[in-house]
Amino acid sequence: MTWRNRGRRHALAVALALVVIGAAMAVGVLWNRPPGDLVGDWLATSVEVDGSSVLEPTDSSLPTLTLERDGRRLVARVTVGCNTIGAPATYRIGGGLTFGDRSTTLIGCPERLAELESALGEALDRVDRVEVDGDDLTLTGDDVEMSFTRLAA
Secondary structure, eight states, X not given: OOHHHHHHHHHHHHHXXXXXXXHHHHHTTTTTOOOGGGSEEEEEXXXXXXXXXXXOTTOSXXXXXXXXXETTEEEEEEESSSOEEEEEEEEETTTEEEEOOOEEOOOOOOHHHHHHHHHHHHHHHHEEEEEEETXXXXXXXXXXXXXXXXXXX
């Protein structure tokens, strides 16, 4: 094989690699781009931590989760109607989802809402998977399962 042929093969390999990287970026593999159906507003229907339900039938305010894009980042906000918990989220192809360091507004809340907010924040820390099935979203992790239904736009 001549040097000229080696150079052409090398150029072809580089071009192919650039095409693959470009395609990966287009579908979000390298840029934390979650599928479009993940982004939106969600209402909690059940939250279980360590086998126990966090939500009680008497709760007058159910938690909502908002997942939105902020440039290349995915951002999550959770509220039960008092404070708002915010956190960056990292989506991984195949359904991996984790939340980063949380921030919280500091409004004085009724005791039940404060307890619920605390439990939700701790549950988010344990989440490592997400699944979207139509209008249903499920977050799971280490002894945590959180189920949501999409809110109408």
